[in-house]
Amino acid sequence: MIKLYDFELSGSCYKIRLLMNSLGLECEAVNVDFVNKEHKTEKYTRLNPFGEIPIFEDGHVRLRDAQAIMVYLARKYDKSNQWYPDDAEAMGRIQQWLSTGGGEVMNAAGARLVKILNYPLDLEKLHAGANRVFKIMDDHLAERDWLELGHPTIGDIACFPYTAMASEGGIDLSPYPNILKWIERVKRLPGFIPMPGIPAAA
């Protein structure tokens, strides 16, 4: 049985729950008390020295980092070969958005931590970084329905949660109509599941 060290309000953990649901996989979820920083305790830094969740276990394989877990899950369990197709160009294109989802989009995650958990981070800088990447994503999505390949991939999932929850960090998505349409498209995927802050499609 796959085990996921999980926190319901974490967009990074949600990436794994969303992909697993899309692949028809079940897991044992272990709730981590993120608010009280249980992920920074020795119990968890032994599993992931970076002190972050999600942490993932499948038999003897233990992985940290939402993007790494998605690469593993897609390669191992995606019989449709859709989420991370097995060819160089597809993998390279998707990797661009794995980097963006774990990188620039995390500005929006940081802004959300300031707003909902009072993290002492530079909100103005986080907003600027988030708006910069959202402008790029919005322009990119003007001509396409999905970030790459014309269909959903783990690149979309990597960028989705903290974009969809940007308003919780005080970021207005109304200047980005193509992002708003893409969010609705993700919500209408057959394997979609909601989380607090990301309700099902209207």
Place this chain on the structure above:
Amino acid sequence: MIKLYDFELSGSCYKIRLLMNSLGLECEAVNVDFVNKEHKTEKYTRLNPFGEIPIFEDGHVRLRDAQAIMVYLARKYDKSNQWYPDDAEAMGRIQQWLSTGGGEVMNAAGARLVKILNYPLDLEKLHAGANRVFKIMDDHLAERDWLELGHPTIGDIACFPYTAMASEGGIDLSPYPNILKWIERVKRLPGFIPMPGIPAAA
């Protein structure tokens, strides 16, 4: 012919040059005037809206992001199947360090930009972030010669340049003896090439 939009002093561009040399590939290198921010001009933001280098072209395939370019190169051209082996566990394990190399290790890149190009960034915060990830890498390398799989992968290359050039950003690597040994190991790989700031092995 592969085309690389390149800057000699960029550790991110160097990742691509190092992997290509290891794979026996040649490219046309186009020098970008990074110091005068040519990568932020419209000529280059048309190629990569993120305004960053490297940018890579191989026929009709254009990619941004050093990690994405390495995934493409390894999958497409690595006949040894060593640098990014074709199985779920290997890819997941390597992806962890692609994320780290494009993420936490970039604290050391930022510190270097402060020191050599006077970028207005928070040096103290960058040093703290770099030392945090270097401690984790040093502990990880205490029991292994390479970051994953017991042999060099694109995970190693992703983390190598800005770690090896940490002193240019004012970061002392002497508390991290396992990292220092790993740097020497990379320098002795058959395909190794130096760059300014990363001289060949003594």
